[in-house]
Amino acid sequence: MSWKVTLKVSQSKKSVKSKKQTKRKRLSREEREKQIISEAVRYFSEVGFGGQTRELARRLGISQSLLFRYFPTKDDIIKRVYEEVYLSRWKPEWETLLSDRSRPLSDRLNQFYHEYTAAIFEFEWVRILVFSGIKGVTLYQQYIELVHDKILDRICTELRATHNLPDPGKVPLTERETDLAWNFHGGIFYIAIRKFIYGSETREDFTAAIEDSISVFLAGVPSVFKSILKK
Amino acid sequence: MSWKVTLKVSQSKKSVKSKKQTKRKRLSREEREKQIISEAVRYFSEVGFGGQTRELARRLGISQSLLFRYFPTKDDIIKRVYEEVYLSRWKPEWETLLSDRSRPLSDRLNQFYHEYTAAIFEFEWVRILVFSGIKGVTLYQQYIELVHDKILDRICTELRATHNLPDPGKVPLTERETDLAWNFHGGIFYIAIRKFIYGSETREDFTAAIEDSISVFLAGVPSVFKSILKK
DNA sequence: TACTAAAGTGATCAAACGATCAATAAGGAA
DNA sequence: TTCCTTATTGATCGTTTGATCACTTTAGTA
Numbered sequence: 001m002s003w004k005v006t007l008k009v010s011q012s013k014k015s016v017k018s019k020k021q022t023k024r025k026r027l028s029r030e031e032r033e034k035q036i037i038s039e040a041v042r043y044f045s046e047v048g049f050g051g052q053t054r055e056l057a058r059r060l061g062i063s064q065s066l067l068f069r070y071f072p073t074k075d076d077i078i079k080r081v082y083e084e085v086y087l088s089r090w091k092p093e094w095e096t097l098l099s100d101r102s103r104p105l106s107d108r109l110n111q112f113y114h115e116y117t118a119a120i121f122e123f124e125w126v127r128i129l130v131f132s133g134i135k136g137v138t139l140y141q142q143y144i145e146l147v148h149d150k151i152l153d154r155i156c157t158e159l160r161a162t163h164n165l166p167d168p169g170k171v172p173l174t175e176r177e178t179d180l181a182w183n184f185h186g187g188i189f190y191i192a193i194r195k196f197i198y199g200s201e202t203r204e205d206f207t208a209a210i211e212d213s214i215s216v217f218l219a220g221v222p223s224v225f226k227s228i229l230k231k
Numbered sequence: 232m233s234w235k236v237t238l239k240v241s242q243s244k245k246s247v248k249s250k251k252q253t254k255r256k257r258l259s260r261e262e263r264e265k266q267i268i269s270e271a272v273r274y275f276s277e278v279g280f281g282g283q284t285r286e287l288a289r290r291l292g293i294s295q296s297l298l299f300r301y302f303p304t305k306d307d308i309i310k311r312v313y314e315e316v317y318l319s320r321w322k323p324e325w326e327t328l329l330s331d332r333s334r335p336l337s338d339r340l341n342q343f344y345h346e347y348t349a350a351i352f353e354f355e356w357v358r359i360l361v362f363s364g365i366k367g368v369t370l371y372q373q374y375i376e377l378v379h380d381k382i383l384d385r386i387c388t389e390l391r392a393t394h395n396l397p398d399p400g401k402v403p404l405t406e407r408e409t410d411l412a413w414n415f416h417g418g419i420f421y422i423a424i425r426k427f428i429y430g431s432e433t434r435e436d437f438t439a440a441i442e443d444s445i446s447v448f449l450a451g452v453p454s455v456f457k458s459i460l461k462k
Numbered sequence: 463t464a465c466t467a468a469a470g471t472g473a474t475c476a477a478a479c480g481a482t483c484a485a486t487a488a489g490g491a492a
Numbered sequence: 493t494t495c496c497t498t499a500t501t502g503a504t505c506g507t508t509t510g511a512t513c514a515c516t517t518t519a520g521t522a
Contacts, residue, residue: 026469026518050281052509063471068511130361130428144431179440180447182425183418190417193424197361200375209410212455216411220451224443257488257499283479294501299481 025062033070036060040081045124049078049131085128086143089119090150098154105158109214112151113188117206126196152181163225176228184217256293264301267291271312276355280309280362316359317374320350321381329385336389340445343382344419345438352437357427383412394456407459415448 027035036056043056053074057064071077097112120126132140156177157168165171188210195201258266267287274287284305288295302308328343351357363371387408388399396402419441426432 029469032469053511054509064510065472065512066470069470072511074510140429141431144425144429176439176443180443182421183440183444183447186421186425187414187418190413190421194375194413194417198371198375200372208407209414212407212411212458213414215454215458216414216448216451218451219454220447220449223446223450227443227446260499263499284481285479295480296482296502297500300499303481305480 029070032062032066036067036070036077037080037084040077041084041124041128044078044081044131045085045127048127053077081128082132085125089125090146091115091119095150095154098151098158101158101161105162106214106218108158109155109218110211113210113214114207116151117188117192117210121192121195121206123196126192130193130197147185148178152178152185155181155184159221159225163222165225174228176224180221180224184213187213260301263293263297267298267301267308268311268315271308272315272355272359275309275312275362276316276358279358284308312359313363316356320356321377322346322350326381326385329382329389332389332392336393337445337449339389340386340449341442344441344445347382348419348423348437348441352423352426354427357423361424361428378416379409383409383416386412386415390452390456394453396456405459407455411452411455415444418444 039060040056043059044051047055053067054064056077057067067077071080094112094116098108100108129140129143153168153173156173159165159177160167191201191206191209195203270291271287274290275282278286284298285295287308288298298308302311325343325347329339331339360371360374384399384404387404390396390408390412391398422432422437422440426434
């Protein structure tokens with residue numbers, strides 16, 4: 001028979017937590033739930049969804065069993081983590097911004113990607129997005145669709161307008177045009193992958209890189225348009 | 232007490248395995264090792280490195296304990312999987328191809344990315360690369376360095392030559408130039424991520440998309456070079 | 463202050479999983 | 493055929509981990 005000796009450290013004085021949790025611990029249902037999700041986002045984005053509920057509880061300073069008083073299963077926690085991370089990041093004003101033809105497309109793209117990457121280029125966000133792809137969770141599909149419908153389609157539409165080509169309402173977008181936009185967007189998003197997944201990118205500010213990327217894109221697109229129109 | 236009933240299916244006739252493993256099972260050390268790694272690559276790329284040794288053994292049609300006669304720990308299997316997947320994919324002739332100034336840069340890039348993506352755009356390869364980033368394994372660093380040193384640096388060098396700018400040997404490459412190349416490369420690689428990580432891309436052939444991507448890049452780069460030279 | 467609804471906990475279960483080991487059996491050598 | 497090396501196996505160990513449950517503690521209220 002083996003004995004596991006657990007060292008019981010006295011916590012009578014003060015908790016070491018940075019939160020205002022001095023000596024009370026009993027929180028309201030809503031507060032505790034929020035707290036759990038918030039820490040779960042941080043935790044799972046660090047270690048992946050293989051992370052253990054015990055460690056999550058330890059970080060929260062609560063017992064592991066309490067987690068299961070709030071969420072029936074671990075997967076339910078993960079589901080909520082997705083929702084938390086995906087939702088409420090997209091700003092509707094970006095859609096009008098991209099379509100505002102009173103400004104040069106170059107300006108609009110620069111402002112959009114500046115704000116967009118500021119909202120998205122975050123450790124938790126990027127990693128959880130990639131994890132979701134690996135886990136085969138369907139939620140990422142919503143993200144891909146959002147990018148496609150709200151960003152890429154708009155960019156393609158504006159490119160048409162800039163080059164005095166017919167609106168997609170009249171002549172539907174071709175696969176080649178969408179590919180171009182994906183390629184452009186992917187190049188920018190790949191910065192985030194290098195940074196948060198591979199850790200090979202240590203810079204904080206990518207304004208210059210994004211600016212140049214937009215510059216190359218806008219200057220290079222006409223060459224493909226010419227090739228498309230030849231057919 | 233609970234009993235786990237294991238259904239023992241008679242395998243007297245023929246094994247269902249596609250391999251030539253009819254009734255014999257005893258393989259040589261080398262053969263078995265190869266077989267294990269080969270299946271491990273397939274298995275772990277599907278389910279991630281959280282996959283279980285029991286399931287891996289089941290797929291191989293061997294006992295789980297045999298795995299540990301060939302590899303001390305599960306991590307050793309994973310290490311070998313990395314090596315198998317990363318190594319021997321890079322073709323040295325690509326380096327000379329990219330630098331062959333007797334051909335237009337456009338041709339060279341098209342041929343290179345055509346062959347490169349043919350070698351790399353593979354379910355196992357892409358997923359294991361991404362897993363390695365998540366697991367924090369250091370081996371991915373080698374890949375990032377390879378891309379940087381053998382591809383991006385070369386592309387930047389050739390761009391200089393195309394635009395009659397000084398060789399990097401004289402004037403070192405700037406961060407902006409490297410960023411441009413990363414951006415270009417990332418846009419192409421992001422196709423693979425959409426396909427194998429998110430499953431949102433179902434096409435098989437990306438020749439056209441890559442062609443257009445190269446076209447945009449080469450036509451767009453001068454606009455940035457101008458901006459760099461102004462300073 | 464006493465009561466009570468509900469937040470919170472510790473002990474524990476059962477399954478999953480990596481790893482070990484004594485026993486088995488395949489197949490080449492003699 | 494017999495023998496012996498070694499590939500292979502089944503049983504099992506010890507730990508980890510998600511989940512459960514009876515019990516304890518907190519804090520608002522009458």
